Amino acid sequence: MARLRNPETGCAWDQKQDFYSLIPYTIEEAYEVADAIERNDIQDLRAELGDLLLQVVFHSRIAEERGLFDFEQVAAGIGEKLVSRHPHVFAGVTFTSDEQRQQAWEAAKAEERQQKHTDDKPQSVLSGVAKSLPALVACEKIQNRAASHGFDWPEVEPVFEKVKEELAEVHEAWQSGDQAHIQEEVGDLLLVAVNLARHLKVNPEIALKEATKKFSRRFNYIEKQVEATGRQLRDCQLEELDGLWNEAKRVQKNTHPNNP
Incomplete structure (x- = not known):
């Protein structure tokens, strides 16, 4: 170089x-x-x-x-x-649970962030999250930071309820016709969906990528079935396409059993 x-x-x-x-x-x-x-x-x-x-x-x-x-x-x-x-590997520290290990990891990262600044001002828990990260990744990282300092639901059930609440608010915003309000509420829904994924021990970025792949496989199946009849997708009624979608789910369930 x-x-x-x-x-x-x-x-x-x-x-x-x-x-x-x-x-x-x-x-x-x-x-x-x-x-x-x-x-x-x-x-x-x-x-x-x-x-x-x-x-x-x-x-x-x-x-x-x-x-x-x-x-x-x-x-x-x-x-x-x-x-x-990794004090449990290099310094003889013992952690009794994954939660304790994760807390120590986050504490070490927080100390590193503080040491980056020469002034005496305490840094926000959320400082240092790269602004160029994909929105989904950044959202999860910020929520993990907040959760590591106690700002989180202790159980998953309230998160399900929050998803329902945010979905209802999206519907209400849609009925108002206010596009800015709709965007805001959709953002809130996506944020709480990421929170639910965290509580279910699911990586939201990977989950969405896999869901997108699954959608693409099923859509490609529909394209091939329609093409075999000598038509294009725009020539078909939605009911027919929806039927082919359900058919794709049945056919591909055997090929991809983990993606029903």
Whole structure:
């Protein structure tokens, strides 16, 4: 990377990159790692992890050129963080439950966030959540932060009731015709749905991705059935398409038994 960035003998494209220009590539490579894992393509996973590592090297080299930090400091920093966040492995601490371990993990992270600031002002529990995170991921992370400090329902049943309450408020907003109000209430519904997922020990991002895949499989089935009749989807009545949807559910239940 140092050679590629050399202003005299390197690559013109690599030379002109900076932290900001690399943002989309870094995000893309992370998603491609996730995609390889979901497809269980181990060879591709190895390659994609290399592509992601390249982004770390690239950013580190730019920082080194500016006298900020280098790759060795990046690696050392994560090593120190892993040690401090795992006292039960490196410091002889004993946790009696997963909840206790999670609380210690969050406490360590909170202390790290506080140490990042030179002033004496206490930082919010929610500080440090990246603004560029996908909305669903950010929502879960923020709720986990709040929950780790006691702001959470102790049981799941009230969360079900809150989902019903928010759904009713969406319907009420829809009846009002106020689009801004509708958007606000839909946001509240999505937020409490993420909360329900947390209480049910379900990762909402993964759950939504799997649901979207399931929808796509069923919709593709409908497309093929309609195409076999020489028609297009717009030529069919909704009742017929809905019938094909139910047929797709029956057919694909055998192929994907975990997605009825």
